[in-house]
Amino acid sequence: MAFFWTVVALVVALAVVWRLLGAYMVSVYEGRCAWLGIFERRIYRLMGVNADSEQTWQRYGVSLTAFSGVVLLIGYGLLRLQGSLPLDPQHLGAVGPAVSFNTIVSFVTNTNWQAYSGETTMSYLSQMGTLALQNFLSAAVGMAVAVALIRGFSRKGSKTIGNFWVDLVRGTLYILAPIAVIAAIVFVAQGAVETLAGPATVSDAINHVTQVIPRGPVASQEAIKQLGTNGGGFFNANGADPFENPTGLTNFLSILLILSIPVALTYTFGKMVGSVRQGVAVLAAMTIIFGAWLAIATVAEHQPNPAVAAAGLTAQPAGNMEGKEVRFGDTTSALYGVASTQTSTGSADSTYDSYTPMGGFAMLSGMMLGEVSPGGVGSGLYTILLFAIVTVFIGGLMIGRTPEYLGKKIQAREVKLASLGVLVMPLTVLVLAGIAVAVPAGRAGPLNAGPHGFTEILYAFTSAANNNGSAFGGIAANTRFYEITTAVAMLLGRFGVIIPVLALAGSLAVKEYVAESVGTFRTDKAIFVGLLLGVVFIVGALTFFPAVSLGPIVEQLSHGKFF
């Protein structure tokens, strides 16, 4: 019953966020919001950017790529030099070259896959100035790309799709920063730590032990990690660590922050293309997937843990508690997991590796659908719009007409770009997972034996290529093989999709509107939502069913067998 009310509260809160934040983001990206204008104009002046000048998709892409390259290099440098920089109270020293590379790629691509353990690797300066900073910037880049694609639909006969620098600055300054400050204060008030004083040493009179408790500027990082759907934890245990996620309320706030921007962007989209109903249709498809996967995950995690039952404890009324925190419980942890894996967040308030086979399946397959329900900040919207283009194409084939979407003719070029964007992720996942199981360095990774070990490998590449960052944490991510291969997957999964999306935005913006006629396939109706869901499921199922059946499905069916 409590879980029911948690879901109700979440839906109500998201409905408000959808309307208010969605409308606010329209005003931000259309340049009508100026309450931080003093800072904004100063930044443009320093950068030498004319806020009124616009870019073609090629220039937008060059700016985005150059920016990402710059932050990659600067971030790599800061991690490598950590030992010589201030704010390192634990004297952790420099971060190794391969881990630094993997980490900075991970944070720049909004993945936040972590091949390191936060509290024993990263200084406070690295956490704040490199990792948390990238949480802001990578999220702003994702939103900028989504808005550029929306402009492709909302403009006609236009060569330009906006200005990358302006979109980057506005998204960071007006959307991410203010919400993060407010959320961070709530996290601190609830018990998330926020100090630069270094670890605390406590001599315990009752227990007769001396404890060294790691601390740091955690709450500030936690707020943006969830809001920007980044997901990288300050501590190794991520959102399960009581210093990151101390109470039921912060857990709820985490889930709300994760879903806020991806959900609200559907309103922004609808408003900017001139019909909120179009945004509602996309949101409906997202919600149906989310709801179905939430049902699978909560039912699965409410089941007993098979290994614990086999050891003699068959009565497990609270469900599978291995890897879960008492203050959250089984179903709420599953809700957090679904929110985190169906966006590009990848944070965790429980251990996905220890989920029941079907619970783990829900986490894994949520990502395999392309992270469109509702997906990462920006990336969720632009990915589902790629699926929408494929959908109207298939719809057009059925009735034998040139397809249209939002008044734009969808022709060979658009279909090619959308298909490319859709196929990059599955291709990356399957090829790299195939390589990993074929070579000894890859097979050395998993902690668990049997099908679960294979799932750990498959999960790693699915997570990396979807820029999710969650893990079946048993895998030894800190080996050279996984550090390099997951970095490749993250780069392909990010920029291999962004470039086609920008090209698509450019190609759509040039087009004129075609008049709607009785033959037009309406994209704001239930039939379109159904067809869109069909396309998402068919693409996901056809590519991944064989792999998934070797992992969680075999594991689920192996009653009484242990590995």
Add this chain to the structure above:
Amino acid sequence: MRYQLVASLRRGIVVTVVFFVVLGLGYPLLVTAIGQTFFSRQANGSLTADGSTLIGQNWASTPCPGHLPGTCVFQGRPDDLGPYAADPAKRVSGGDNPLVANGVPGGSGPTNLGPRSKTLEADTRKLIEYWKARGVNPTPDLVTTSGSGLDPDITPADAIAEVPMVSAATGISQASLEKLIAQQTVGRQLGFLGSGYVDVLKLNMALSKMR
């Protein structure tokens, strides 16, 4: 095109430096200032004289004269116990079991053992034996590890399962221990968020006052 690239690189460097100052340093320092001013106890880790109420401790080796260690206090979840115990010589905060945090001691983290893992089954058997030897009929939480390896809480039912053990070692009646647990039970936040729990450190602090 080349001019474009050079200009973009220059802009990228400028905007990164600006945001490094504003968001990389300014933002966490602002939150630290607000946190330290208005929520100083929470911001510093909810510390008491006996540890943080948010960070679980290993109570299994608390000295109990005349009884097995750890039986005269309530114990938390086995994040640092039995098969998951770290080096006993190095009694730092919980969760430093060798399986976690890529094997780095002192790190937080779970066991990551799968639902059909033989290791998990064997470890659970050891934990059931551990509790049975102390007169406790364990609940699932008492034989499973948490996601953080630092879970500070147990459910009221878990605490009640430990009552016979604590009562035998302290001589306090079972009824008064059960009353103590009821007093220390924290309900769901706002009535529906998360799960109800008992904070093991607070429970043991209250217990030590009874003795």
